[in-house]
Structures are given as C-alpha cells and as structure tokens.
Amino acid sequence: MAKIAVLGYGTIGSGVVEVIAENAAVISKNAAEEISVKYIVDIREFPGDPFEKLIIKDFSIVLNDPEVSIAVETIGGTGIAYDFTKSCLLAGKSVVTSNKELVATKGDELLKIAEDKNVNYMFEASVGGGIPIIRPIIQCLAANVINEIYGILNGTTNYILTEMINSKTSFEDALRGAQAKGFAEQNPEADIEGKDACRKIAILSDLCFGRHVDPDDVKTEGIKGITPQDVEYAAAAGYKIKLLGRALRTGDGRITAYTAPHLISAAKLPANVDGVMNCVVVHGNALGEAMFYGAGAGKLPTAGAVVADVIDTVKHREKRKTIKWDDGFPGYVTDSDLLSSRFYVRARCAESNIKGLFSPGGAEFIGNKTAPDGVCAFLTKETGGAELKKILAGLDILSVFRVLD
Numbered sequence: 001m002a003k004i005a006v007l008g009y010g011t012i013g014s015g016v017v018e019v020i021a022e023n024a025a026v027i028s029k030n031a032a033e034e035i036s037v038k039y040i041v042d043i044r045e046f047p048g049d050p051f052e053k054l055i056i057k058d059f060s061i062v063l064n065d066p067e068v069s070i071a072v073e074t075i076g077g078t079g080i081a082y083d084f085t086k087s088c089l090l091a092g093k094s095v096v097t098s099n100k101e102l103v104a105t106k107g108d109e110l111l112k113i114a115e116d117k118n119v120n121y122m123f124e125a126s127v128g129g130g131i132p133i134i135r136p137i138i139q140c141l142a143a144n145v146i147n148e149i150y151g152i153l154n155g156t157t158n159y160i161l162t163e164m165i166n167s168k169t170s171f172e173d174a175l176r177g178a179q180a181k182g183f184a185e186q187n188p189e190a191d192i193e194g195k196d197a198c199r200k201i202a203i204l205s206d207l208c209f210g211r212h213v214d215p216d217d218v219k220t221e222g223i224k225g226i227t228p229q230d231v232e233y234a235a236a237a238g239y240k241i242k243l244l245g246r247a248l249r250t251g252d253g254r255i256t257a258y259t260a261p262h263l264i265s266a267a268k269l270p271a272n273v274d275g276v277m278n279c280v281v282v283h284g285n286a287l288g289e290a291m292f293y294g295a296g297a298g299k300l301p302t303a304g305a306v307v308a309d310v311i312d313t314v315k316h317r318e319k320r321k322t323i324k325w326d327d328g329f330p331g332y333v334t335d336s337d338l339l340s341s342r343f344y345v346r347a348r349c350a351e352s353n354i355k356g357l358f359s360p361g362g363a364e365f366i367g368n369k370t371a372p373d374g375v376c377a378f379l380t381k382e383t384g385g386a387e388l389k390k391i392l393a394g395l396d397i398l399s400v401f402r403v404l405d
C-alpha cells in the first residue's frame with residue numbers, strides 16, 4: 001500500500017482526499033496498489049471534517065515518517081510550498097503538485113533534486129487543470145519538434161470575457177459575477193493581470209522547447225484594458241477577444257513567449273472555448289495541429305489530475321519518470337514586439353488621420369454603428385509590434401491587440 005501526505009487542505013487538497021476516497025477502486029486497480037492518505041497537513045482547524053483525524057499541523061511528522069513515500073503539495077505560492085517540496089525531495093519522497101507558480105519559477109531546481117534523489121516531481125494539474133496536457137507533450141508528442149503552443153490558460157478571465165462578449169456586460173460587472181459564482185478568487189489580480197496564464201505558458205515553454213523560461217521574461221498583459229467597445233468592434237469584424245498565453249520558436253535556438261489579449265476569428269475553435277473552460281493548441285512538425293479542451297480549473301477536475309500523477313508516481317518508484325529541461329540563457333526569450341502579425345487598433349481620431357500612416361489598404365477600418373464620434377478602429381496588415389508602435393506614436397491610442405490568424 002502507498003501512503004501519501006496531502007500538504008494544504010484548501011480547495012484542491014480537499015479535492016485530492018475526496019477523489020482518493022470516492023474512486024478508491026479504480027485508483028488501486030490502475031496503480032496496481034492501494035493508495036491511502038496517512039496525513040493531511042494544514043495549520044487551520046477543520047472541526048467536523050470527515051477526514052479530521054488525519055489532519056496534523058506539524059510537517060516534520062511527514063518528513064520523518066519513512067512510510068510516507070509521496071507528498072501532494074496543494075499549498076500554492078512559492079514560500080512554504082517551496083520549503084516543504086524541497087525538504088520532501090531531499091528526504092527521498094516524491095512530490096506531486098498543482099502549484100503552477102512554484103513549477104514555473106523553481107521547477108528546474110526541484111526537478112534536478114528529484115533526479116539526484118531518484119524520485120519523481122510531477123505537475124500535470126499545474127496547467128489546464130483537468131486537461132491532460134503535460135503528459136501528452138512529454139510522452140505522446142515526444143517524436144515531434146514542437147514549433148508553437150498557445151492556449152486559453154485561465155478560466156477566470158475566460159469567464160469574464162465570455163460574459164462581456166455574450167451578455168454585453170462591462171469588465172467590472174463580469175468580474176463581480178465571476179466572484180459571486182465562486183470562479184474568481186476574492187483577490188483575482190493574478191488572474192486578470194495575466195500572471196496566472198504567464199506562469200502556465202512558461203511551464204509549457206519549458207516542456208515544449210527544452211529550456212527554462214523565467215516568468216519574469218514573459219511579457220504579460222491582462223484583460224483590464226478590454227472595453228465593451230473593443231468587444232463590439234471585434235464582433236463587427238468577425239472576431240472574438242480571448243486572453244492567450246503563446247510561445248513559439250523564433251530561430252537561433254530562441255523562443256518568444258508572452259501573454260496578451262488576441263482577436264481570434266469567430267469561426268476558429270479556440271474562439272468558441274467559453275466560460276471557465278480552457279484549451280491548449282500545439283503545433284508539431286509531424287503532428288500538424290492538435291487542440292486539447294476541457295475544465296481548466298475547479299476542485300475535482302484539478303484534483304483528478306493530481307491523483308493521476310500520484311498513480312503514475314506509484315508505478316514509477318524504481319525507475320523514475322524523466323521530466324527535465326535545460327537552463328535558459330540571457331536573451332533566450334526574445335521580445336514579443338519583434339513578432340509580426342496583424343493588429344487590431346482602436347484610436348481616438350478620425351479615419352483620415354490614420355489613412356496616411358499606412359500604405360494603401362494597410363488599415364482596414366471596422367464599421368460600428370454604436371461607436372462614439374471621433375473614435376475609429378482598424379485592422380493592420382502583418383507588421384512587427386515595435387514597428388506598429390512607431391507608426392502610431394503621437395496618436396491617442398485606446399487599444400492595441402494582436403490578431404491570431
């Protein structure tokens with residue numbers, strides 16, 4: 001029997017305990033061994049909780065118990081979660097986590113310790129919640145050169161944007177609705193500022209391109225600047241606005257990785273990934289394109305992915321699973337402004353002020369009957385981000401979003 005400890009009894013941690021109890025039969029069949037929770041570590045009190053007897057406050061009990069071979073870290077953040085993870089790995093215990101912030105920032109270091117100690121550090125639930133994506137990248141697509149990966153990687157912001165598009169609500173009202181429904185955190189800054197999606201695209205980049213990407217090197221823009229006017233202009237031109245994390249090879253062994261709102265043709269699959277759902281699109285040189293879709297957040301979908309990693313860890317006790325990437329180097333992640341694409345621009349000026357700035361046909365204006373006077377919006381031809389900034393310098397620019405063709 002494999003005995004595990006769950007570190008952090010919040011939404012995901014309690015989901016892990018619940019899934020292990022509910023699905024005990026299928027889990028032990030798939031692991032070829034019974035899996036039981038020996039400890040739940042949390043400093044809070046949980047009176048009346050069905051698993052109250054397992055809850056302890058002292059992490060050192062887990063660390064010093066040779067019977068516990070796997071720790072599930074569902075604390076979040078990079079403070080105590082990092083200390084506990086490192087201690088467990090150094091003590092020869094495998095660690096499974098949903099903590100994207102820790103994997104994105106310290107994953108390279110923790111994986112090296114895991115390799116040294118011949119144990120596993122696994123994090124399927126850190127990207128896309130319940131969507132299988134880490135394992136498909138490292139196993140199913142292992143024969144491909146992956147050239148590009150992008151996705152809707154944050155459920156909260158996708159819910160807000162879907163409400164703004166479908167119910168014509170403002171950003172503020174949509175955020176309040178997300179909080180009332182329990183989708184958004186009471187402090188949703190990491191979501192709406194794009195930081196959560198940034199950490200996830202950093203992890204996907206590590207795996208797809210084989211070098212560590214520091215989330216601080218990933219240019220990140222959230223959704224606060226998107227207005228109902230932008231949503232209307234985008235719809236009038238046949239597009240929807242989605243927050244994407246995106247990374248692609250740029251040549252010379254470098255990549256670009258960034259997080260920003262994009263206009264996507266309403267006819268494309270990712271444009272129709274709505275509400276709290278997520279998707280990840282992968283381009284491989286043998287594969288072509290594949291899209292993974294599903295519940296990107298939520299207690300049980302995420303907990304199910306965590307427990308699947310526990311099962312895999314039980315099955316790879318003797319011969320650990322190899323997950324690793326090399327160090328990055330200065331300049332490895334290039335500025336996304338160097339990347340060419342079409343752009344959507346909304347400006348407080350007349351169309352006539354814009355026309356002369358572009359070659360004939362270079363700005364395709366979008367008609368919008370409800371637009372206020374003195375404001376126009378247009379789509380550019382393919383151009384570099386830095387080049388576009390120079391062209392638009394001095395104008396009163398309200399929004400600029402990339403178009404994903």
Ligand code: HSE
Nearest residue numbers: 153154155156296297
């Ligand atoms: N806050 C995240 C989201 C949770 O909204 O997607 C899942 O990582």
